Amino acid sequence: MRFAFTDEQVELGAAVGDLLANRCPPEALRAAWSSDDGRIPGLWSSLAAMGLAGLCVPEVHGGLGMSVLDAALPMVACGYAGVPEPVVPTVLIAPGLLAAAGRHEHLSPIAAGDTTVSAAVLDDPWFVGADAADLLMLVGHRRDREMARLAVLVDRDRVDLEPVPSVDGARRLTRGVAGRGLGDWGEVLDAPDHEIDRALDRGLVGMSCLLLGLAERMLDLTVAHVQDRQQFGVPIGSFQAIKHHCADALLALDVARPVVWRAAWSLSNLPADDPAVAVHASMAKAYASDAAAECAAQALQCHAGIGYSTEYDLHLYMKRVWTLQRAWGDAAWHRRLVASAVIEGDYPDHPAPEHP
Amino acid sequence: MRFAFTDEQVELGAAVGDLLANRCPPEALRAAWSSDDGRIPGLWSSLAAMGLAGLCVPEVHGGLGMSVLDAALPMVACGYAGVPEPVVPTVLIAPGLLAAAGRHEHLSPIAAGDTTVSAAVLDDPWFVGADAADLLMLVGHRRDREMARLAVLVDRDRVDLEPVPSVDGARRLTRGVAGRGLGDWGEVLDAPDHEIDRALDRGLVGMSCLLLGLAERMLDLTVAHVQDRQQFGVPIGSFQAIKHHCADALLALDVARPVVWRAAWSLSNLPADDPAVAVHASMAKAYASDAAAECAAQALQCHAGIGYSTEYDLHLYMKRVWTLQRAWGDAAWHRRLVASAVIEGDYPDHPAPEHP
């Protein structure tokens, strides 16, 4: 039993964080809001150059062959920076799924940073950044995990993509309109159900890491603000109500972290057909969504009028949270999945040596 | 449109409060916990003497012929004092129901204070104070308002009453064991469904008033305590966290009050078959339950160790709240009833002249 990242994992996360501090500061993110594709020019190549794009691509295809657990801290760093790139589909969802479906030809381009992926996952009513992406995928099913799984490599010629606005200006949404069945959208990938499930779970864990990073960013902004901002002759951070708001935000974040790490570990270490993995992934998304929502709420209230303007940076991260907290199932939805496993299903009701 | 009690109504409430301040202080309530019947000797006669027992009994039967609205503030006063007497069944539920069923012979004895009533209402699994009561009634149905209504005058010879403990030492519970059908318990009263519904609603409003009174008592105890108790060289009430706890308690209480008053008004002024009345009564019980639970929680936390002992008075009122908040449907249960009327039913979705 050892519940800590390795030094290498920590360093990799820090390296991604350092790069993003330079390449994806708030000004760059603002610029992405008004750019054509909502992305930051050249950022993806830089991330690919340091290995992020191919993190989970096997070495034989030019990737680093790392695990979801190895990817966790880099994903948190992406969340912290509010990276407006398709990291989760490209890094975590697509490679394993394409490999399981025998579509290895996409792996090298992904690792090289030449191919990025936009994926409509679970209940997504749209693609994010489809225009700028090279591959479009549909993964999952809508609202009901018990239905047959399905993964589709979308054929752009068979789909009309209509733009949809988002509260987050860096998210370019397009709603796809095509034939009735999902299969009509393109080529159905030949992958076993549990591989699709794990691809979804990797997506959930990646999303959870982004949310943790966003939460951390908002909390950092808030702590700095309340130490700096003076009212009534003292820093507002000296008022007990503000202290308790910040403590509540930190509590939510600190409790969520190990839940997310555990899910990343399970995806990396348990058999792909172990039903516990989905429970761990749902718990991760539930806690990360709630933690980020709590940090967003406390951050805005502690910033008050100063945070209530797009001239201040907070909104860049807060609005991302509003979108991600409800994408791919919100906290309540994932709690229902956990409840099905724990209350009605056969999820072990007590820790045992064989079950983390 | 006038949303205020009359001076007479306020005075009546104050008079009951004055009597109870003398006759039902915490010491008397403590004594009731260890007495045989959980009641305060002579208290019911005193309350009857000032008219409380027959408040809603027609004058022709020796009562005051007052409305539920007239009874509201006296009921709050009973809650404030934690009166361990069967006020709600005797004063609010039974008289109207017995009258509707043509059983007028019980009315004078009720008004005189000679007959008290214990009623198992809605989902009550037991009677409260059955041994000391003169009449036992079953009113309602279990868990589902859509089922046929039923009111039964229980025949003690046909029921075995087994004692059940309660966290509130002044509540003497007995679980009845008898035949399968409710009718087996005694005489089914011949009253129209809507009269039984209104009897239930009067019970809910009475219970809501008790909860408001209990909430007020706990808040008063708390405000006095935090002004008095010194830590770190200042009254603990000067700490912002304590201030905000107290403000939250007051907010819950202040918002609940007009909701309860409106229900009392509707019971007193709308036609007995108006379906809005049940919605108003359920709203009253929902808000009063939540307000009392909030005041209980904040009161205990603000009292800390001092409140966490039976030597201090708080527990007498707090434990009553724990019982009443979940009796006759908790807040969530009543919200579901309101939702059925508003979301699926035809409750008017906007204020209109004809609908308060």
Next chain:
Amino acid sequence: MDLIESPDDAGFRRQARAWLEENVPKLPLPSGDTRQGFVAHIEWERTMYDAGWAVVSWPPEFGGRGATTSRWLIFEEEYYRVGGPQRVTQNGIFLLAPTLFEFGTAEQQQRFLPPMGRGDETWCQGWSEPNAGSDLAAIATTAVADQDRGGWVVNGQKTWTTRGAFCDWMFALVRTDTTVDRPHQGMTYLLIPLTSDGVTVRGFERLDGDEGFAEVFLEDVFVPDDQVLGEVNRGWYVAMATTTSERGLTLRSPGRFSASARDLVVLCRERLAEGRATDQDRDAVIRAWMDAEAYRLYVQQTATKMADGGDIGAESSLNKIWWSEMDVRLHRAALDLLGPEAEADVDRWMKGYQFALAGPIYAGTNEIQRNVVAERVLGLPRR
């Protein structure tokens, strides 16, 4: 207690409903927090004023109907029931006007009220400054007497000024005596034309991206004596009257929330019909509906109290905590119902959510309001 409307009140409701149903623009106007939308909203205000519906609670001589608080609440219910546009004149007609009625001279009332009511002159509130948010007494904008010209010379900066970039006038609190012992003293309430020499207004975006805020820079701005409202150096106390209105009834009448709650119920019905709402969604929706209803009852109780000559006072803080936090819960329930689609509902629920998030912040943060409740209603020690 009598919770049924009197025949007269019911008649007033029917009359208001008839006029509003006839006249409220069928298509939603562009946001009143944008330059273009502001103009469209002002036109609507003129239509209302000319028909006598813009300021129902004002006396008839200023274009109102002398409506009591109860009647004003009825009007508000009807206004929002039919989806009436945002009131961009709100800061004038609901915040400044009550102060003008209480403290203004007859000349000031004559001069300012009719054009304010008609939207011919629009007003913003100039209280907050970069270093005076919650701590309003820290106001540093100064006004120095200029006896030669018979007025005051103002220097300083205001900010978070709602719709400041579109308004003609600002009512502002400025410091006229810097030698006072207590910071609440020595302030004066001024009426400042934003067209004056020395005024620079820079609009900036609120959370939802509309240019709904402004910074107002004041450099040697001259304000004549007859644009002082109330006594010199007593501005804080003059302003407090406005604050109580703002926190209390006038800023957020129940009608607005009743209408939002009704819309939420409609959304919930749609989602339930599609099998896309859970019991928990349903509970959040009915909570919001009940909370709006509870607020309506709460305010009716207050209206009776005021009709009896009572005063809201510090209880207005309870009122403000309730409606502002209820509004956030209500909109959050809608977003949760919409689930992943919430992010794209930028013109309706997501915009409303962002607007609601301002509630616990403006007109005094809810942290300050809770202090006020604890100290002034419950009597806890100030420390």
Next chain:
Amino acid sequence: MDLIESPDDAGFRRQARAWLEENVPKLPLPSGDTRQGFVAHIEWERTMYDAGWAVVSWPPEFGGRGATTSRWLIFEEEYYRVGGPQRVTQNGIFLLAPTLFEFGTAEQQQRFLPPMGRGDETWCQGWSEPNAGSDLAAIATTAVADQDRGGWVVNGQKTWTTRGAFCDWMFALVRTDTTVDRPHQGMTYLLIPLTSDGVTVRGFERLDGDEGFAEVFLEDVFVPDDQVLGEVNRGWYVAMATTTSERGLTLRSPGRFSASARDLVVLCRERLAEGRATDQDRDAVIRAWMDAEAYRLYVQQTATKMADGGDIGAESSLNKIWWSEMDVRLHRAALDLLGPEAEADVDRWMKGYQFALAGPIYAGTNEIQRNVVAERVLGLPRR
């Protein structure tokens, strides 16, 4: 990261499970917070100690198994999984013992640890006083040096002393220097036999009616020098070691909550089967279950940090806020499931609820803990 137990740890778990399943009393003991129940619980402690399971984290020479924090957590999980009795020795073995290991002399360790572990001598904590609750530095009980007798003469009063009426010894914080500048200085940590002349103990009821609290009156009580733990006048700093254990891991290990959460799930299943639980109940139940699971993971992370030589420090306050508020939510979910029957479930869920309600109060109220988190973890100004 490796979240599967090592074969050795798994073996330890199996060994603990086997012994516990064999030996844990089949019928629940009477409450350990009553005089009679306390005796029954002490007998159980002896059985455990004699089999080497009472104090697994202690070194073998004192009757333990030298278990690491991870192993201790495993033991706790297994202990509560089989429904092991309340640990009435807890304040000694988990709060005093760590301090004795850190600050005690070899003689003190030899003298006090074995009888403490075996329950032959039972300990209560003497910190709170009538005027020193949250403000522990306000302790007013004094100890004056008596050089003739080689010890200290103690006068004062302690209160809220858990199980004080049944215990043999009290570890107490007393003031030995009243001339200090800062109230945290000048205190000393004493080990006081409650059988001493001048000690009067009055038990009183907790919320649930058990005599689980006591007031301890100290009148010229003599305490010899060898019953001072750590340095004279440094008692606060000695005590802080205990405080961190109390808030942190040792007072409330995850195993207890995992077991409660499992019981809650069982209750929920029963109610669902009877059609008496709603989706909202189900959500409250799964939240509680997930929260207990999250706490387990959180503590495992802390255990690794400690194994790596790290320190919990102020983060123990986060830990305490989490488990104490989670426990209240968990029990509230159970009461809500029971609905009107909750009030009568006095021996199980209602008793547990009352116990849980103490969590946000003792070992430093959660208001104080949130201050600590904000000031010491996040670095906000103390004021």
